[in-house]
Amino acid sequence: MLKLLLPGLLCTVAEKVLNPVVGMDPDAQSRLNRLQGKQFAVRLRGIPLRLVCTAQQNGIWLNSHDEPVDCSISADLSALRQLSDPSQLTRLIREDKLQIDGDLQTLQQFSQFFQQLNPDWQERLSVYLGDAAAYKIAGGIQLLQRRVQQSLQQTEQSCRELAQDELRLTPVAAEVQQFSNDVSAVAARTELLQRQLAGMLPQSQAFV
Amino acid sequence: MSEQQHSGTQDSTHFGFKTVARDEKVSMVANVFHSVAAKYDVMNDLMSLGIHRLWKRFTIDCSGVRPGQKVLDLAGGTGDLTALFSRRVGPTGQVILADINESMLNVGKDKLRDLGLVNNISYVQANAEALPFADNSFDIITIAFGLRNVTDKAAALRSMFRVLKPGGRLLVLEFSKPTEAWLSKVYDLYSFKLLPAMGQLVANDRESYQYLAESIRMHPDQDTLKQMMQQAGFAETSYHNLTGGIVALHRGYKF
Ligand SMILES: C[S@@+](CC[C@H](N)C(=O)[O-])C[C@H]1O[C@@H](n2cnc3c(N)ncnc32)[C@H](O)[C@@H]1O
Numbered sequence: 001m002l003k004l005l006l007p008g009l010l011c012t013v014a015e016k017v018l019n020p021v022v023g024m025d026p027d028a029q030s031r032l033n034r035l036q037g038k039q040f041a042v043r044l045r046g047i048p049l050r051l052v053c054t055a056q057q058n059g060i061w062l063n064s065h066d067e068p069v070d071c072s073i074s075a076d077l078s079a080l081r082q083l084s085d086p087s088q089l090t091r092l093i094r095e096d097k098l099q100i101d102g103d104l105q106t107l108q109q110f111s112q113f114f115q116q117l118n119p120d121w122q123e124r125l126s127v128y129l130g131d132a133a134a135y136k137i138a139g140g141i142q143l144l145q146r147r148v149q150q151s152l153q154q155t156e157q158s159c160r161e162l163a164q165d166e167l168r169l170t171p172v173a174a175e176v177q178q179f180s181n182d183v184s185a186v187a188a189r190t191e192l193l194q195r196q197l198a199g200m201l202p203q204s205q206a207f208v
Numbered sequence: 209m210s211e212q213q214h215s216g217t218q219d220s221t222h223f224g225f226k227t228v229a230r231d232e233k234v235s236m237v238a239n240v241f242h243s244v245a246a247k248y249d250v251m252n253d254l255m256s257l258g259i260h261r262l263w264k265r266f267t268i269d270c271s272g273v274r275p276g277q278k279v280l281d282l283a284g285g286t287g288d289l290t291a292l293f294s295r296r297v298g299p300t301g302q303v304i305l306a307d308i309n310e311s312m313l314n315v316g317k318d319k320l321r322d323l324g325l326v327n328n329i330s331y332v333q334a335n336a337e338a339l340p341f342a343d344n345s346f347d348i349i350t351i352a353f354g355l356r357n358v359t360d361k362a363a364a365l366r367s368m369f370r371v372l373k374p375g376g377r378l379l380v381l382e383f384s385k386p387t388e389a390w391l392s393k394v395y396d397l398y399s400f401k402l403l404p405a406m407g408q409l410v411a412n413d414r415e416s417y418q419y420l421a422e423s424i425r426m427h428p429d430q431d432t433l434k435q436m437m438q439q440a441g442f443a444e445t446s447y448h449n450l451t452g453g454i455v456a457l458h459r460g461y462k463f
Binding site: 002004005007008009011012036037038039054056057058059061063064065067069 | 268295
């Protein structure tokens with residue numbers, strides 16, 4: 001009964017969290033100005049939700065719909081985390097982990113905007129808690145951020161190793177290369193055989 | 209309910225369950241909204257347990273609004289939809305909050321100003337039946353919980369069609385008919401017993417909330433409203449039932 005309303009709820013909560021954080025970053029405003037009026041959509045594969053971000057001077061506004069936007073991507077969750085690295089884009093697209101429609105520059109600008117988001121927690125907290133407490137808590141938040149980032153990287157690495165080496169669910173690069181060489185060899189042999197067969201055909205017809 | 213039944217006869221119409229002269233309805237509706245304006249937002253949150261915000265969010269999603277567009281929030285009252293649109297159309301776009309009632313418009317103006325939304329919003333006191341805008345002016349028109357208060361709904365829909373740009377869309381968010389019998393019963397109990405009591409307690413105004421409950425029952429159901437939109441000229445009309453059909457969002461395009 002509430003299914004249609006859930007994306008709206010999600011967007012409301014996300015806006016309420018995101019925009020105060022944007023407001024805490026003193027440099028965010030100039031980066032937002034550059035993005036102003038642009039719309040970017042993300043669809044995470046496996047989740048029936050397309051999230052549309054609209055950048056305006058006064059913040060990032062979220063919606064969920066299927067209308068045309070400046071740039072839209074459809075991606076695996078793992079691919080989304082690698083978007084920040086432009087050198088990975090081609091690989092992700094080739095591996096079908098990422099599909100991009102529209103203006104690539106908009107995608108990169110949004111991606112940079114979120115990456116460079118650097119809220120000044122200390123400044124905001126000091127208004128409520130005083131300078132000393134704010135300094136301690138802001139330090140704690142930074143430490144936490146670093147730890148979470150490290151452990152995310154570690155988890156990703158461990159999962160990759162586990163899948164490749166232990167469970168052998170996914171091939172290592174050398175195996176992929178070997179497989180690709182084998183496929184090319186089979187393709188070449190098939191083509192040769194085809195040509196030989198084609199050459200034999202007029203002779204066989206002559207016997208009929 | 210047929211279209212004829214809910215629109216009344218040529219001289220008379222409905223004001224809730226009462227039959228009144230057409231001219232009389234306008235001033236009676238005006239009195240209701242003059243009376244509830246100050247407490248309107250609090251009562252809205254209370255009566256719907258905040259869910260009206262999600263209905264309005266869904267309306268924005270279905271509008272597919274883009275930066276730079278021109279939007280009319282008709283019968284916009286205290287401006288909830290105007291606020292959502294204003295942030296999305298940005299400085300290159302424009303939102304017009306139009307309402308027949310000055311008290312509601314004033315509450316809306318103050319609220320939007322407090323939210324810091326000033327640059328791209330204009331306010332117009334207007335009757336939905338005869339909109340004071342040029343033909344083909346708007347990319348999007350919304351009318352949320354407003355249409356059932358309008359005396360001549362067919363005239364209002366034609367007027368909206370006229371001022372919409374070709375390719376533009378109309379969204380009508382309005383109370384409708386619950387799709388499940390059990391929900392209908394619970395809803396009746398809620399709106400005829402609890403709602404007027406809440407109106408009395410919070411806004412000291414039982415009658416206005418009694419009117420609210422009655423006007424909801426007299427409003428055309430989903431398919432009738434869809435048909436009325438088609439008769440006014442809208443194409444590709446469709447609707448979504450929200451919260452079991454307690455509310456429906458109708459959408460139609462002008463091509
Ligand atoms: C229930 S309120 C809805 C306000 C707002 N759209 C919302 O969703 O919160 C209904 C509004 O319709 C307005 N209204 C009633 N009849 C109207 C008419 N003929 N033309 C324009 N507005 C009208 C009332 O003044 C009132 O502000």
